[in-house]
Each structure stands twice: as structure tokens, then as C-alpha cells.
Amino acid sequence: xxxxxxxxxxxxxxxxxxxxxxxxxxxxxxxxxxxxxxxxxxxxxxxxxxxxxxxxxxxxxxxxxxxxxxxxxxxxxxxxxxxxxxxxxxxxxxxxxxxxxxxxxxxxxxxxxx
Amino acid sequence: xxxxxxxxxxxxxxxxxxxxxxxxxxxxxxxxxxxxxxxxxxxxxxxxxxxxxxxxxxxxxxxxxxxxxxxxxxxxxxxxxxxxxxxxxxxxxxxxxxxxxxxxxxxxxx
Numbered sequence: 001x002x003x004x005x006x007x008x009x010x011x012x013x014x015x016x017x018x019x020x021x022x023x024x025x026x027x028x029x030x031x032x033x034x035x036x037x038x039x040x041x042x043x044x045x046x047x048x049x050x051x052x053x054x055x056x057x058x059x060x061x062x063x064x065x066x067x068x069x070x071x072x073x074x075x076x077x078x079x080x081x082x083x084x085x086x087x088x089x090x091x092x093x094x095x096x097x098x099x100x101x102x103x104x105x106x107x108x109x110x111x112x113x114x
Numbered sequence: 115x116x117x118x119x120x121x122x123x124x125x126x127x128x129x130x131x132x133x134x135x136x137x138x139x140x141x142x143x144x145x146x147x148x149x150x151x152x153x154x155x156x157x158x159x160x161x162x163x164x165x166x167x168x169x170x171x172x173x174x175x176x177x178x179x180x181x182x183x184x185x186x187x188x189x190x191x192x193x194x195x196x197x198x199x200x201x202x203x204x205x206x207x208x209x210x211x212x213x214x215x216x217x218x219x220x221x222x223x224x
Contacts, residue, residue, distance in 0.1 A: 001160065031210065042118070042214040043158070043201070058211065092157055101146040101165075101205060103212060105157035 004106035023093030028073035031096040120215035137202030
């Protein structure tokens, strides 16, 4: 299984500011995903990040709010822009495993927006 | 619309008291059904993927089964360290996004 790390692990931010979350994987992976886990809610896919192409966003999520970079096969960033308290959530990076269908998750970034 | 519903929302068991968690789903063309364990403050930990009705998988005290409409996660003789939130997710024919349920929070007391 892939080992995934995220930075920062948690942060407290002021509304109107932006935060960039980093995701590092210990092996090269084709597909990386960014999810959001709001309190009491299901994990929800924000976007799929493929190396060398634009990220694909799910309904309800836009690039201006959640810009994503994928410079190589082991790294991705998600930026939460112009934050509001409603963006307080856990943001999770995920990668598709090799072989049978699997997805592995990072430890998450806990964001609180005041 | 693809949907996943987990029940119960919370379950309290005594150590050694076996039980089952339910995951009902609707998806057009199931590619896979996933079970994860999530401990407080951590990301989901992969447990199983099931692909077709009738399939079963086991890991220690956990056994996952799949029908055409639902999946069960059976916990046999649970221990306090099994306490966690268990998440179910399905993957449709597009083969990328996972659609998650809200999870079942299991508490096992000694």
C-alpha cells in the first residue's frame, strides 16, 4: 500500500485568506484525489488530479475556489481560497492503488476558519 | 443518483458481543464496494474491496459480505481496539470517484 503524508496536519485560519495543503506519496501514482470531510457528513470528492493535465472537479466545486497542482507523479497541492467558516473541514488526499481497485488515504488536514 | 446509506449511525457493544454493520447502496453498475476504518484524527484505513454479489472477505475479526443491494460488515467477538468509525463506499462504472456513506461509529467496551 502507498504511504501518504499531508502538510499541514491542522491549521486555524482567518476568513478571506488562503491555505495550500500538500500531499506527498512514497511511490509514483497515476491518479490522486482530494476529498473533503465535513463534520457529520460523508467524505465528498472535490477533484481528481492527474499529472500533466488539468484537474477534474466534481459538481459543486470550482477551480477558482480549490485550485490544484500536480507537478509530478508523487506530489499534489490543494489550495482553499478566500476561506469562510463553511470551509472548516478535514481535507484528505487519496491515491489509487496498483492492481485490484483500491484507494488509500492520507492522514488529513484539519482546517478551522474563524 | 448513486447513494450509500449506512446503519446504524452508532453501535455500542460489549467485548465479545458479535454484531453486523449494514451498507445499502444504489449505483448504476457497481465496480467495487469498499470498507474503511477511520480512527479519530486519522485518515480512513483501507479494509476490503468487494466486487460482485456473493463475495466475502475476512480480516481478523472482520468479515465483509456483498449482495446486489447491500453489504454487511460482521464483527465477531469484538475487542475495545475495534472501536472506530467504519465507512462504506461504492465505485461506479466510471471507476474513479468513491461515493461514501456517513459511517457507523462503533464503541466496544470491556
